[in-house]
Amino acid sequence: MKFTLEPYQSTAVESVLTNLAKARAGYLDDRERTAVGLTAPTGAGKTVIATAVLEGIYKGTPSRTPNPNMTVLWITDDRSLNAQTISKITQASGGSIDINRIRLISEVDHRTLEPGHIYFVHIQAMQKNSTLHAVRPDGTQNDKRTHGAWDMIANTVRERGEDFLVIWDEAHRGSGTKNTDRKSIAGTIVGGGITNIGTFQPPAPVVLGISATPDRFHAAMQAADRTMRLVEVKAGDVRESGLLKDRILLRSLGESQSADNTMLALAVEDLKSSDEAWRIHHESTGDRPVEPLLAPLIHGPV
Numbered sequence: 001m002k003f004t005l006e007p008y009q010s011t012a013v014e015s016v017l018t019n020l021a022k023a024r025a026g027y028l029d030d031r032e033r034t035a036v037g038l039t040a041p042t043g044a045g046k047t048v049i050a051t052a053v054l055e056g057i058y059k060g061t062p063s064r065t066p067n068p069n070m071t072v073l074w075i076t077d078d079r080s081l082n083a084q085t086i087s088k089i090t091q092a093s094g095g096s097i098d099i100n101r102i103r104l105i106s107e108v109d110h111r112t113l114e115p116g117h118i119y120f121v122h123i124q125a126m127q128k129n130s131t132l133h134a135v136r137p138d139g140t141q142n143d144k145r146t147h148g149a150w151d152m153i154a155n156t157v158r159e160r161g162e163d164f165l166v167i168w169d170e171a172h173r174g175s176g177t178k179n180t181d182r183k184s185i186a187g188t189i190v191g192g193g194i195t196n197i198g199t200f201q202p203p204a205p206v207v208l209g210i211s212a213t214p215d216r217f218h219a220a221m222q223a224a225d226r227t228m229r230l231v232e233v234k235a236g237d238v239r240e241s242g243l244l245k246d247r248i249l250l251r252s253l254g255e256s257q258s259a260d261n262t263m264l265a266l267a268v269e270d271l272k273s274s275d276e277a278w279r280i281h282h283e284s285t286g287d288r289p290v291e292p293l294l295a296p297l298i299h300g301p302v
Contacts, residue, residue, distance in 0.1 A: 001052055002094030008237035009045055012038065013052040017064060019229040020057070020165070020206065026227065027205040028162050035190075035207045035221035039214045040233035042288055043278075046210050047085060049233075050167065051092040053208075054118065057165075059096060067163065069115040071156055073105070073204075074167045075123065075186045082120040085169065089118075106132055109147050112155045115163065121149065123185040128196045137197045150195050157202045166190055166204040170211055191224045267294055 005013065016038055023034035040046045060066030076082050082104065090099050097118070105113075105121040113119055126149060128137055134148035135141060142148070147155075156164050168186055188195055192203030207226070209217045221228055271294045278290040 001048075001055060001096065002092055003048060005048070005052060006045070006238075006241040008233055008241060009049050009052070012040070012049050012231055012233050013056060014061075015231045016049070016053050016208070017056045017061070019231060020053070020208065021064070023206040023227070023229065024162055031205075032227055033203055033205055033224075034227040034229060035209060035217075035224075036229045036231065037209045037211070037214050037218060037221070038231050038233075039211060041235045041238055042212050043290060044233050044235075044238045046212070047088045048092050050208075050210060051089045051097070054089070055093060055096055058116070069160075069163045070165060071113045071115055071160065071163060072118040072165045072167060073113065073153065073156075073189070074118060074120045074169060075189060076120065076169045078122050078124060081169065082122050086120060105149055105152070108152070109145055110152060111147055112159055113152050113164075115160065126150075126185045126189075126196070133197050135197065135199075148197075150197065150199050150201060153189060154199070154201050157204060161202075161205040164205060166207045168207055168209045168217070187220065191220075 016036060019034075019036045023032075023036060026032035026034055038046065038049065040049065054072065056064060057067055057070050057072075074082075074085065076085060086102055089097060089102070101116055102118045102120070105119045106125060108114075108119070125132055130149075131142065131144065132149040133142060134145040134151060166189060168190060185196065188201050190204050190207050192201050195201050203224070207221070209221070211217055218228060218230075271292055274292040278292060
């Protein structure tokens with residue numbers, strides 16, 4: 001890792017790796033399907049944690065052997081999130097994760113997704129009329145593809161399911177929990193069933209959901225009868241690390257000018273410093289940008 005992990009991040013990484021190892025063992029033993037949920041507040045460095053998890057899988061740790069054959073499929077909501085997340089991973093890993101093994105699923109046309117690679121797909125790219133399908137919904141052949149995206153994913157599950165991990169980024173979005181709900185594309189990748197082009201998709205053996213608000217993801221996974229393993233990063237632990245701030249302390253420096261003006265100027269300076277610190281944190285960790293707000297404190301009745 002390029003960055004030194006905070007203690008809560010190291011703890012989360014170890015817990016996720018432990019639960020993923022148990023999930024893989026459960027699938028090998030009796031085809032148990034598991035969902036591991038990583039919950040962390042905004043600003044906790046979820047992508048940094050996930051990057052360290054990937055390093056632990058591919059490179060191993062002092063207590064874990066590496067699995068260089070693991071194939072990862074990372075699902076996001078749109079194309080821009082793919083690009084942002086890839087950039088964050090390469091920056092956070094500092095080269096320990098080979099950029100040549102990070103691919104967009106649209107770039108490949110193989111019978112299965114390759115071992116040792118991390119693939120990204122956004123759900124819009126898997127829509128019914130997408131050019132990623134080898135056979136269109138009307139049954140005609142796409143002469144630009146031999147293997148469609150659904151085919152590659154399904155074949156990987158069938159042939160190397162124990163070495164296939166689906167990461168559902170912001171997994172709470174679009175995860176219907178009722179039988180009457182229309183399954184999302186991500187939900188079909190995870191839970192299996194009939195795809196939007198009429199093919200059958202086997203359920204993903206192991207899923208890692210990453211979210212700040214995981215309730216709907218948890219409900220969806222439980223409704224799919226998956227074993228749930230939860231890893232939660234507490235806001236208090238992030239706050240103790242100094243990455244989250246509760247308040248800005250302003251003090252009068254005893255200048256000759258009006259106290260109100262002095263404190264207002266200091267507040268603006270602190271706001272600018274806080275904004276710059278969050279910008280640097282966003283660029284270095286890949287977390288969502290935070291824009292601090294300067295709010296007036298009103299004394300007396302309003």
